[in-house]
Amino acid sequence: MQKSKFLPRGRKDRTVVLVDIRETKSAKAADLFLQVRPGKDFEMLTILRAMIKGEHVTDDQVAETGLTTDVLQDLIERMKKAKFGVMFFGMGLSMTRGKHMNAAALLTLAAEMNAFTKFVAMPMRGHGNVTGADVIMRWQTGYPFGISFNRGYPRYNPGEFSTVDILVRGDTDCAFIIGADPGATMPRPAIEHLAKVPTIVLDPHVTHTSRLSRVHITTAPAGIAAPGTGYRMDEVPMPLRPALNSPYPSDEEVIRRIKEAIAEKPDWMTDQPQMIFSQV
Amino acid sequence: MPSIRLLLNPMRTAKQGVNVNIGKDSDEYKEITTTLTIHQEDMSSLGVEDGDSVLVRTEFGEAKFVCKTAKVPQGLAFVPYGPPTCELMDGGTDGTGMPTSKGWEVEIIPISELS
Numbered sequence: 001m002q003k004s005k006f007l008p009r010g011r012k013d014r015t016v017v018l019v020d021i022r023e024t025k026s027a028k029a030a031d032l033f034l035q036v037r038p039g040k041d042f043e044m045l046t047i048l049r050a051m052i053k054g055e056h057v058t059d060d061q062v063a064e065t066g067l068t069t070d071v072l073q074d075l076i077e078r079m080k081k082a083k084f085g086v087m088f089f090g091m092g093l094s095m096t097r098g099k100h101m102n103a104a105a106l107l108t109l110a111a112e113m114n115a116f117t118k119f120v121a122m123p124m125r126g127h128g129n130v131t132g133a134d135v136i137m138r139w140q141t142g143y144p145f146g147i148s149f150n151r152g153y154p155r156y157n158p159g160e161f162s163t164v165d166i167l168v169r170g171d172t173d174c175a176f177i178i179g180a181d182p183g184a185t186m187p188r189p190a191i192e193h194l195a196k197v198p199t200i201v202l203d204p205h206v207t208h209t210s211r212l213s214r215v216h217i218t219t220a221p222a223g224i225a226a227p228g229t230g231y232r233m234d235e236v237p238m239p240l241r242p243a244l245n246s247p248y249p250s251d252e253e254v255i256r257r258i259k260e261a262i263a264e265k266p267d268w269m270t271d272q273p274q275m276i277f278s279q280v
Numbered sequence: 281m282p283s284i285r286l287l288l289n290p291m292r293t294a295k296q297g298v299n300v301n302i303g304k305d306s307d308e309y310k311e312i313t314t315t316l317t318i319h320q321e322d323m324s325s326l327g328v329e330d331g332d333s334v335l336v337r338t339e340f341g342e343a344k345f346v347c348k349t350a351k352v353p354q355g356l357a358f359v360p361y362g363p364p365t366c367e368l369m370d371g372g373t374d375g376t377g378m379p380t381s382k383g384w385e386v387e388i389i390p391i392s393e394l395s
Contacts, residue, residue, distance in 0.1 A: 021289070021383075022352050038287055038356065038383050091292075096383040099376045126292060127300070146377050162377025184304055184363045187379045188341055189371035205303055208363055 006083055015078055019044075020092065034075070037066035042098045044072075045105035049112060052076055080116045090124040100158075125233050128179075129222070132231035167193045175199040178251055179222070183209035202251050217254055220246035228252075282327050283389040286318065286357040288336065288368070289382050296360040304363075313362025316388075317350035322357075326390055333391040336368060338384070343367040344391065357388065 007013035018030035027033040036044050044065040050057050051072060062069045079085055087110055093102040106121055113119035125131050134144040141147055143156035146163075159165055163182070166172055167190035175194055183191055184207065191212070199213035210216040220226040225246030230238045249257075299309040316334065318326075328334060328347050335342055336357075343364035352358055359365060361381070368386065369379050 022356065022358070035353075038289070091382065094378055095381045097380065099374060099378055099380070127297070158377035159373055159375030162373065164371065164379055165373055165377060168371035181304070184366065185361065186366060187369035187371045187381075188367055191366060206305075208304060 015082070017075060017078070032075070032078075034067055034071060037064070039097055040065040041093055041096070041102045042105050045102070045109050048072060048076065049105070049109050052080070052109075052112065052116070079113060079119070082117055082119075085113060085117065085119040087119070087121040088124050089121060091126075094123075122234065129230050131233055131235055132229065132237075135231050135235055135237075164190050170196075173197050176202075177209055177213070178202045178255070181207040181209050183207060183212055202254055204248070218248050219251045219254055220248045222251060226250035226252070282325070282393060283387050284322060284325050285385050285387055286322060286355055287383055288338075288357050288359070288386040290359055290361045290365040291382070293360050296362070309362070311346075312360050314345050314359075314364055315348050316345035316357055316359045317348050317352055318357045318388075319352055319354040320349050321354050323347060323349055326388060328390050328392075335389045335391055335394060337387045337389065338368045338370075340370045341367040357386070 001011040001014065003010040015032070016030040017032045017034065018024070018026050019034045019036055020027075021036060021038045023033060023035065043061075044067065047057050047062055047065065057069070059069050062072060087106060089103065089106050093106060094100070096102065110119045110121035137147060138144050141154035141156075143154060146156055146158040146161045148155045148157070148161040155161065164186055167175070167182075167186070170193050172193075174197055177194075177199060179202065181203070182194060194209065195212040198215075199209065200215045200217070201207065201210045201213045202217050202219050203210060204219055204221040206216065206218075220242075222228045223230050223240040223242075225242050225244045225248075227242055227250075228240050230240050232238060293312070296309070296312050299306060299312060303309065316336065323329065326334065326347070330348055332347050334345055334347050336345055345359060345364060350358070365381065369381050371379065373379050
């Protein structure tokens with residue numbers, strides 16, 4: 001691990017604390033493992049927020065999280081003494097009961113820790129370039145996901161414009177899937193809707209989604225046989241040159257050609273799409 | 281029927297991530313995403329052994345998995361995300377855009393009890 005001016009001993013100058021509902025392989029790499037009770041993340045984060053401010057918290061309240069007051073007090077001491085702390089969080093917070101409230105509690109804790117030292121929070125991403133999708137949508141529209149363009153300008157509302165909700169409600173009569181496999185990852189009601197409507201898939205592999213789609217277009221794998229930019233989890237962009245040749249076009253080329261073909265078709269909307277809605 | 285209720289936690293593993301890129305039709309990917317790991321005591325309560333098949337049932341759907349003992353807390357079951365876990369999830373997101381896919385109670389029934 002990198003040695004620096006302020007952390008000359010590398011890993012020995014750093015502390016890794018793992019919080020999970022079970023002991024994973026990551027526990028071996030951590031200095032401290034805290035086993036929190038399932039579904040008690042929000043409570044633990046809220047208790048930590050109270051304790052860093054010196055608010056009174058009872059042992060019983062702490063015990064509900066599966067931890068002890070001493071353990072949390074030790075954690076707080078370590079956090080306050082840190083020169084630069086980072087909290088990595090993942091689906092354990094966002095896909096369990098509480099969802100965005102769990103993430104909000106963690107982000108608030110990170111913000112409040114800045115009264116003592118520098119602290120940030122960063123989501124752990126799953127696949128290839130999820131961070132890239134968020135970053136691009138953010139600088140293009142101001143929002144990371146769950147965006148609707150149907151009024152001619154971007155609007156953001158998770159729960160309304162997010163993919164799962166749109167599919168489950170059956171709002172769409174067509175789906176265009178690029179570099180994703182919702183047929184193998186989303187809840188069954190969402191998958192059933194994809195099978196009902198004309199679904200077009202762009203993917204290097206034949207996926208579960210391809211099998212329920214009307215059209216599958218094989219494309220070159222990005223970053224391997226097609227150039228592009230991959231974003232690291234910490235949002236650092238990395239230009240990628242293709243290492244292999246592919247007989248297939250890139251996602252970008254297919255989309256460009258579809259766009260050109262659509263441009264040749266007569267426009268079915270007025271010049272001002274907003275007018276449609278002002279008449280409703 | 282000896283069924284038990286456990287807290288199901290679909291999750292990601294490094295092996296599963298590698299196999300997503302190799303291809304989801306591979307036997308290894310199918311094996312990874314259909315292997316349910318639970319505590320020894322829960323295996324005994326269920327009356328199953330390593331390699332036995334079980335049916336996991338939620339109020340939204342059901343799917344078949346193969347049981348394996350692992351060092352996990354009692355009362356919890358773990359399985360890597362994949363097509364079988366999609367069958368168990370509800371489409372509701374509570375207005376967040378994110379379906380609940382972790383930490384919910386499921387019924388586990390040995391397949392041998394169903395026939």
